[in-house]
Amino acid sequence: MDSLLTAIFEPGFFTSEPVHTAMIIGGGAALVSGVVGVFTVMRGQSFAGHAVADVTSAGGSASFLLGINPLLGFLGMAVVAAGGMELVGIRRIRERDLVTGIVLGAGLGLTALFLYLDVTMGSTTGAANTVMFGSMFAIPAETIPLALIVGLGALVMVAVLYRPLLLSSVDPDLAEARGLPLRLIGFLHMLMLALAASLSAMTIGAILSTALLIGPAATALRVARRPGSAIVIAVLIGLSATWGGILLAYDSYYWTPGHGWPVSFFVVTLVFLSYVTTSRLGGDRQRRGATLPRVRHSTTGKA
Amino acid sequence: MFSSFMANTWIVASIVAAAAGFIGFFVVVRGSAFAAHALPLGTFPGAAAASLLGINALYGLILFAGLGVAGIIQLGRRGRHEVATALTLVALLGLGTLFLGLTREYSQEVYSLFFGQVLGISDSEIAPVAAISAIAIGATALLFRPLLISSLSPELGEARGVSNRRMEFCFLVILALATAVALPVVGALLVFSLMVGPASAARSLTDRPLSAMLMSVGIALVTVWTAIILSYVSDWPVGFFVGGLGAIAYAFGRAWFRARTVKLVRIANA
Numbered sequence: 046m047d048s049l050l051t052a053i054f055e056p057g058f059f060t061s062e063p064v065h066t067a068m069i070i071g072g073g074a075a076l077v078s079g080v081v082g083v084f085t086v087m088r089g090q091s092f093a094g095h096a097v098a099d100v101t102s103a104g105g106s107a108s109f110l111l112g113i114n115p116l117l118g119f120l121g122m123a124v125v126a127a128g129g130m131e132l133v134g135i136r137r138i139r140e141r142d143l144v145t146g147i148v149l150g151a152g153l154g155l156t157a158l159f160l161y162l163d164v165t166m167g168s169t170t171g172a173a174n175t176v177m178f179g180s181m182f183a184i185p186a187e188t189i190p191l192a193l194i195v196g197l198g199a200l201v202m203v204a205v206l207y208r209p210l211l212l213s214s215v216d217p218d219l220a221e222a223r224g225l226p227l228r229l230i231g232f233l234h235m236l237m238l239a240l241a242a243s244l245s246a247m248t249i250g251a252i253l254s255t256a257l258l259i260g261p262a263a264t265a266l267r268v269a270r271r272p273g274s275a276i277v278i279a280v281l282i283g284l285s286a287t288w289g290g291i292l293l294a295y296d297s298y299y300w301t302p303g304h305g306w307p308v309s310f311f312v313v314t315l316v317f318l319s320y321v322t323t324s325r326l327g328g329d330r331q332r333r334g335a336t337l338p339r340v341r342h343s344t345t346g347k348a
Numbered sequence: 349m350f351s352s353f354m355a356n357t358w359i360v361a362s363i364v365a366a367a368a369g370f371i372g373f374f375v376v377v378r379g380s381a382f383a384a385h386a387l388p389l390g391t392f393p394g395a396a397a398a399s400l401l402g403i404n405a406l407y408g409l410i411l412f413a414g415l416g417v418a419g420i421i422q423l424g425r426r427g428r429h430e431v432a433t434a435l436t437l438v439a440l441l442g443l444g445t446l447f448l449g450l451t452r453e454y455s456q457e458v459y460s461l462f463f464g465q466v467l468g469i470s471d472s473e474i475a476p477v478a479a480i481s482a483i484a485i486g487a488t489a490l491l492f493r494p495l496l497i498s499s500l501s502p503e504l505g506e507a508r509g510v511s512n513r514r515m516e517f518c519f520l521v522i523l524a525l526a527t528a529v530a531l532p533v534v535g536a537l538l539v540f541s542l543m544v545g546p547a548s549a550a551r552s553l554t555d556r557p558l559s560a561m562l563m564s565v566g567i568a569l570v571t572v573w574t575a576i577i578l579s580y581v582s583d584w585p586v587g588f589f590v591g592g593l594g595a596i597a598y599a600f601g602r603a604w605f606r607a608r609t610v611k612l613v614r615i616a617n618a
Binding site (some may be wrong): 073086089091095114118122139142143144145146147148149150151152153154155156157158160161173174177179252253255260263267269304305306307309310312313314316317320321324 | 353376379381382384385390395423426427428430431433434435437438439441442443444445446448449450459463464537541544545548572584585587588590591592594595598618
């Protein structure tokens with residue numbers, strides 16, 4: 046029994062400080078992303094979620110230049126991107142996707158610039174890898190309080206807005222008929238998304254954070270019958286993928302002596318497997334195709 | 349700027365811009381911005397995989413482009429389309445981190461695969477890009493009418509015997525092909541920005557499909573040329589300028605469109 050336990054938890058797993066920090070921040074990111082992600086998937090805004098997450102990389106790479114905590118950089122850029130997409134205020138799906146794409150292209154352009162300046166001005170090396178793919182074991186322990194504040198902020202927002210947010214996500218027409226301020230709710234949703242995306246970007250990297258945001262939520266919405274249980278399931282999947290990924294990455298130092306395998310790889314793979322294995326469980330319970338661009342895009346520029 | 353050292357840059361960038369502007373028209377009309385983002389980005393691990401196995405990078409890129417198309421179509425069958433695209437992308441990128449983790453020396457190239465390194469393109473890199481881009485443009489031109497019908501009105505398309513599913517598949521294959529070869533030369537970001545920005549501006553400027561398409565190619569060429577000049581002068585990365593110019597083109601298109609609509613309304617009211 047003892048040898049089995051040592052085989053799973055290689056020596057030093059529970060006493061290592063980097064592992065400790067990774068477990069806390071990774072767990073927080075999985076929790077917040079799972080909760081917010083359920084709404085993002087229900088609203089059919091996975092692309093927006095992905096774009097916000099990608100664009101945070103500009104903030105992450107700028108933080109090396111400015112010498113601030115990377116989480117602040119990720120967060121700042123996430124809020125700017127979310128605001129930029131939402132302020133354009135377009136509800137037609139194809140047009141919205143286009144704006145998202147434009148913001149994404151411009152934001153990644155900024156990333157290119159900041160990473161270039163990191164190398165030429167700050168002589169920071171390896172920033173590209175850290176920002177894009179994350180390095181969970183390299184997060185300094187000082188980041189924990191800030192991460193907890195960001196995560197708590199997102200959770201409080203969801204708790205306060207729970208009912209209107211849910212109604213506007215499931216049935217926008219009914220929500221509008223009841224007089225809910227749809228645009229304001231949409232904007233607040235993007236803000237939550239920004240908080241969640243910056244936390245995930247900190248842990249598994251800007252371009253991979255979509256995995257934690259969309260994967261567990263999409264899987265949960267397939268399995269669960271009610272939104273509340275979907276949130277619980279999404280959080281559980283996210284937490285097990287993140288902690289499982291940390292454990293596997295730690296153990297991988299013993300598989301290939303010298304260098305371990307990246308944490309982000311394991312987290313993303315576990316999330317992906319959970320989605321694929323549930324694909325036989327009856328498909329989406331939500332209205333299928335509700336998010337597909339079915340409306341003919343007419344030539345009006347304003348909506 | 350126009351020295352022989354830069355000649356290949358101008359040639360390859362123009363080819364890629366023309367193909368991106370051409371195909372970008374359909375990216376905009378079909379609302380496939382996410383796929384146009386995911387396919388180039390998800391293809392980049394192919395280069396890392398090829399370097400790990402010691403094979404030609406192009407094979408790795410084409411393999412990953414194929415995996416991207418298969419993932420989007422297959423997962424999209426049983427779930428939401430954009431969730432399928434997002435998860436296919438992160439799964440491919442997750443493999444990318446693994447390959448990068450295993451081949452330490454490769455990590456410097458991450459930057460150029462993402463954001464493009466258009467300077468210092470060798471002669472041997474031109475031919476494959478030109479050939480595949482020509483194939484992609486030719487295929488798009490051949491499928492012009494069915495693609496357009498299935499994009500604008502899927503119901504009408506089905507009634508006329510155009511299978512939407514087949515069109516979606518063809519279009520994704522064209523997208524994947526065009527981006528796979530352009531990727532190591534100009535980077536994932538550049539391909540994506542050139543597909544979305546110019547085409548969306550062109551669509552606001554005209555209602556006719558054919559002229560929108562030509563205009564999109566024109567704007568894409570001007571964008572990439574301006575970006576190369578600015579990048580040459582400032583020494584800043586070319587991807588930054590392409591992304592920024594794409595956004596400016598889009599904003600200009602919308603402003604132009606609004607002005608035009610206001611004028612039409614005034615004429616109608618008069």
